[in-house]
Amino acid sequence: MDTISQVLNFNNPVFYLIIVWSLIWKGIVLWHSARNKQLAWFVVLLVVNTVGILEIIYLLFFSKDKKLNK
Numbered sequence: 001m002d003t004i005s006q007v008l009n010f011n012n013p014v015f016y017l018i019i020v021w022s023l024i025w026k027g028i029v030l031w032h033s034a035r036n037k038q039l040a041w042f043v044v045l046l047v048v049n050t051v052g053i054l055e056i057i058y059l060l061f062f063s064k065d066k067k068l069n070k
Contacts, residue, residue: 018051025052029059036064 009015026045033042041058048054 022049022051025055029055029063032059032063038062038064 026049029045030042033045041062045055045058
């Protein structure tokens with residue numbers, strides 16, 4: 001429990017790296033899901049915060065690549 005409180009400390013630079021990492025993935029995946037008109041994924045990914053894990057899974061397995069459909 002002590003290490004979790006150390007990471008979540010606002011003075012710890014790892015805390016800010018986790019936030020930046022999560023925001024980058026969140027932005028990429030929300031853009032892809034909106035572009036693919038996948039409203040359910042957009043809402044789930046907007047609400048659920050998994051530090052990039054769910055976002056990466058979506059991009060790898062569920063994102064529709066429009067180039068492949070042409």
